[in-house]
Amino acid sequence: MPFFSAITTAADCKARAGILQTDHGCIETPIFMPVGTQGAVKAIEHRELDELGVQIILGNTYHLYLRPGNDVLSSFGGLHQFNSWNKPLLTDSGGYQVFSLKDLRKITEKGVEFRSHLDGSKHIFTPENVIETQRIIGSDIMMPLDECTPYPATYDYAKKSADMTVRWAKRNKEAFDNSSPRYGHTQFLFGIGQGSTYPDLRRACMNNLVEMNFDGYSIGGLAVGESAENMYEMTDISTDCIPQNKPRYLMGVGTPENILNAIELGVDMFDCVMPTRNARNATLFTSRGKINLRNAKYKFSNDIVDPEVITYTSSFTLGYLRHLFIAQEILALQLATIHNIGFYLWLVKTARQKILDGSFRQWSKNLQQDMSKRL
Amino acid sequence: MPFFSAITTAADCKARAGILQTDHGCIETPIFMPVGTQGAVKAIEHRELDELGVQIILGNTYHLYLRPGNDVLSSFGGLHQFNSWNKPLLTDSGGYQVFSLKDLRKITEKGVEFRSHLDGSKHIFTPENVIETQRIIGSDIMMPLDECTPYPATYDYAKKSADMTVRWAKRNKEAFDNSSPRYGHTQFLFGIGQGSTYPDLRRACMNNLVEMNFDGYSIGGLAVGESAENMYEMTDISTDCIPQNKPRYLMGVGTPENILNAIELGVDMFDCVMPTRNARNATLFTSRGKINLRNAKYKFSNDIVDPEVITYTSSFTLGYLRHLFIAQEILALQLATIHNIGFYLWLVKTARQKILDGSFRQWSKNLQQDMSKRL
Numbered sequence: 108m109p110f111f112s113a114i115t116t117a118a119d120c121k122a123r124a125g126i127l128q129t130d131h132g133c134i135e136t137p138i139f140m141p142v143g144t145q146g147a148v149k150a151i152e153h154r155e156l157d158e159l160g161v162q163i164i165l166g167n168t169y170h171l172y173l174r175p176g177n178d179v180l181s182s183f184g185g186l187h188q189f190n191s192w193n194k195p196l197l198t199d200s201g202g203y204q205v206f207s208l209k210d211l212r213k214i215t216e217k218g219v220e221f222r223s224h225l226d227g228s229k230h231i232f233t234p235e236n237v238i239e240t241q242r243i244i245g246s247d248i249m250m251p252l253d254e255c256t257p258y259p260a261t262y263d264y265a266k267k268s269a270d271m272t273v274r275w276a277k278r279n280k281e282a283f284d285n286s287s288p289r290y291g292h293t294q295f296l297f298g299i300g301q302g303s304t305y306p307d308l309r310r311a312c313m314n315n316l317v318e319m320n321f322d323g324y325s326i327g328g329l330a331v332g333e334s335a336e337n338m339y340e341m342t343d344i345s346t347d348c349i350p351q352n353k354p355r356y357l358m359g360v361g362t363p364e365n366i367l368n369a370i371e372l373g374v375d376m377f378d379c380v381m382p383t384r385n386a387r388n389a390t391l392f393t394s395r396g397k398i399n400l401r402n403a404k405y406k407f408s409n410d411i412v413d414p415e416v417i418t419y420t421s422s423f424t425l426g427y428l429r430h431l432f433i434a435q436e437i438l439a440l441q442l443a444t445i446h447n448i449g450f451y452l453w454l455v456k457t458a459r460q461k462i463l464d465g466s467f468r469q470w471s472k473n474l475q476q477d478m479s480k481r482l
Numbered sequence: 483m484p485f486f487s488a489i490t491t492a493a494d495c496k497a498r499a500g501i502l503q504t505d506h507g508c509i510e511t512p513i514f515m516p517v518g519t520q521g522a523v524k525a526i527e528h529r530e531l532d533e534l535g536v537q538i539i540l541g542n543t544y545h546l547y548l549r550p551g552n553d554v555l556s557s558f559g560g561l562h563q564f565n566s567w568n569k570p571l572l573t574d575s576g577g578y579q580v581f582s583l584k585d586l587r588k589i590t591e592k593g594v595e596f597r598s599h600l601d602g603s604k605h606i607f608t609p610e611n612v613i614e615t616q617r618i619i620g621s622d623i624m625m626p627l628d629e630c631t632p633y634p635a636t637y638d639y640a641k642k643s644a645d646m647t648v649r650w651a652k653r654n655k656e657a658f659d660n661s662s663p664r665y666g667h668t669q670f671l672f673g674i675g676q677g678s679t680y681p682d683l684r685r686a687c688m689n690n691l692v693e694m695n696f697d698g699y700s701i702g703g704l705a706v707g708e709s710a711e712n713m714y715e716m717t718d719i720s721t722d723c724i725p726q727n728k729p730r731y732l733m734g735v736g737t738p739e740n741i742l743n744a745i746e747l748g749v750d751m752f753d754c755v756m757p758t759r760n761a762r763n764a765t766l767f768t769s770r771g772k773i774n775l776r777n778a779k780y781k782f783s784n785d786i787v788d789p790e791v792i793t794y795t796s797s798f799t800l801g802y803l804r805h806l807f808i809a810q811e812i813l814a815l816q817l818a819t820i821h822n823i824g825f826y827l828w829l830v831k832t833a834r835q836k837i838l839d840g841s842f843r844q845w846s847k848n849l850q851q852d853m854s855k856r857l
């Protein structure tokens with residue numbers, strides 16, 4: 108069985124339904140992957156993720172490398188053993204987090220030197236050692252070290268940056284090919300395309316990566332401040348470059364609308380902190396738009412969050428959920444997180460069904476209209 | 483069926499196993515009641531409380547009265563409807579919280595005037611209106627307004643205070659007898675004994691309450707700074723005054739050791755913030771003593787918290803739980819809370835079994851020895 112198989116591609120757009128096969132289980136695409144930065148998705152239990160249909164979660168290499176650290180992860184036999192999550196795991200390379208440290212990091216051809224945001228200690232990430240760390244983490248799907256080009260970037264900077272990302276990709280791939288999984292299960296490596304908002308740079312970068320034959324391809328450096336139009340254009344260009352038989356992952360995206368539009372453009376995988384972070388800020392996503400639970404209009408509301416998306420949170424009224432937020436109860440964060448992750452999973456699961464039955468595009472259009480109603 | 487039946491009393495001590503019958507279900511005593519101050523137990527879901535064998539939770543009238551407020555509670559049809567907890571609920575009268583406001587309250591014969599800790603607004607609690615509020619809350623078991631005598635208190639102050647508590651108890655009882663449940667289910671009212679650490683005051687106060695024939699009796703004003711010896715002595719005196727056919731509730735107590743010793747003295751019901759609050763501070767109760775998860779010695783630990791007490795938290799190692807606390811993950815609070823409430827419920831459930839099979843005292847002694855080992 109191949110790592111990825113595209114089962115159906117829509118007739119009227121690039122949307123597709125597929126399956127990713129890993130040693131920790133199958134993943135039906137399009138899929139949303141909740142972010143579990145430090146080996147845990149914030150404010151939700153693993154068994155609740157299971158219950159919501161979550162098939163894969165993310166871990167952040169930068170955070171895990173600093174805490175609990177490679178010594179602890181190695182001693183436990185990897186992240187799956189450490190955090191008792193026995194489904195697929197994807198890790199980023201740590202690059203994105205390091206690049207966002209701004210004053211604490213220095214980029215060279217070798218890699219990126221940085222100081223820990225926790226204790227100021229000095230470290231370096233290279234294309235080689237991020238592979239080693241991800242071998243220790245034991246994630247099913249690994250990311251290479253790339254430079255997430257900041258936005259806006261001049262053409263010149265974006266080109267230099269994308270070129271370095273390509274050179275690093277080669278070193279990442281070599282380090283990957285010259286090393287083995289530590290815990291007996293197969294690990295896959297993606298390439299990450301950059302190129303800012305310049306079509307020719309995006310194309311060149313992705314084509315270079317495709318030549319190296321990665322297991323899948325990520326579209327990086329988007330959702331960093333550019334317009335939605337720009338984001339969709341770059342996504343469209345990127346998915347055109349990626350072979351049909353390889354999975355496509357749009358990193359860090361996004362709103363429900365972004366996800367629907369990117370699915371239409373042929374993206375298979377998504378991650379974003381939005382559902383979990385917004386949940387903790389009392390904002391719930393629904394099939395009729397967003398709800399801000401702090402709004403006084405919900406004080407006496409007997410309604411549930413979203414009749415389309417039934418989760419444990421549906422056992423409670425908006426009035427009670429609002430009270431929990433106003434009273435600063437931790438349970439508020441738990442219930443809001445359950446709903447929002449439930450909503451994102453409902454979104455991609457329904458999208459998949461609609462792709463399979465040929466009605467994706469119309470459904471997506473209608474849903475986006477419904478979602479724009481409430482704020 | 484009577485509200486309370488004592489099934490078995492130990493031969494070698496006053497410990498007893500009983501059943502409380504309410505319209506929201508039976509409660510097997512001795513029982514521990516997790517504290518759900520604002521209509522939610524902190525950092526744990528209702529379904530998780532169920533799973534751990536929780537049979538009744540507390541609500542705090544002071545907090546609920548201020549937020550969400552009687553208007554919201556009344557509009558929803560009471561706290562059970564509002565928070566979707568369909569098992570028994572017990573509410574305090576709000577007195578304890580108000581008395582702890584120190585500079586913000588004034589006690590008169592009429593009741594206690596206070597300012598909200600939330601917005602400084604002025605309110606008064608009287609023996610009559612706390613009954614009314616608890617009718618609106620719809621708790622299965624209600625508490626009367628009493629003065630929780632501060633510790634230490636002079637004999638003179640303690641006597642005056644206990645005398646007022648008795649006069650208030652009479653007014654509480656009248657207000658209760660002259661009002662009806664709002665939501666169709668039966669509500670019960672307890673009396674609360676005071677008297678500080680003075681045996682004759684304790685006896686006089688409780689005997690006066692017993693004459694008024696409450697549905698059950700609480701032992702108040704303990705665990706407020708007095709010695710454990712004092713607390714046990716006052717508990718012993720109090721349970722001697724309370725008729726065998728009435729439930730006995732030791733308010734706000736306590737450590738696992740306190741609970742075992744008070745069960746031996748004939749107490750049936752307990753509540754305390756200790757398991758939930760300590761959980762949020764990384765302290766876990768176990769059958770071998772307390773664990774502080776911040777301790778570096780757990781960094782690489784593959785052990786589970788307590789092989790005697792299996793909960794969802796047992797799916798994880800001490801090493802991972804420690805990591806979650808160090809990394810400040812909300813999941814740390816969730817998993818620690820599940821374990822600690824699980825431990826307290828295991829404690830009272832096992833105590834009940836041991837009372838039924840006649841081995842309570844010896845078991846309690848052994849367990850207390852085991853629990854004193856680790857710190």
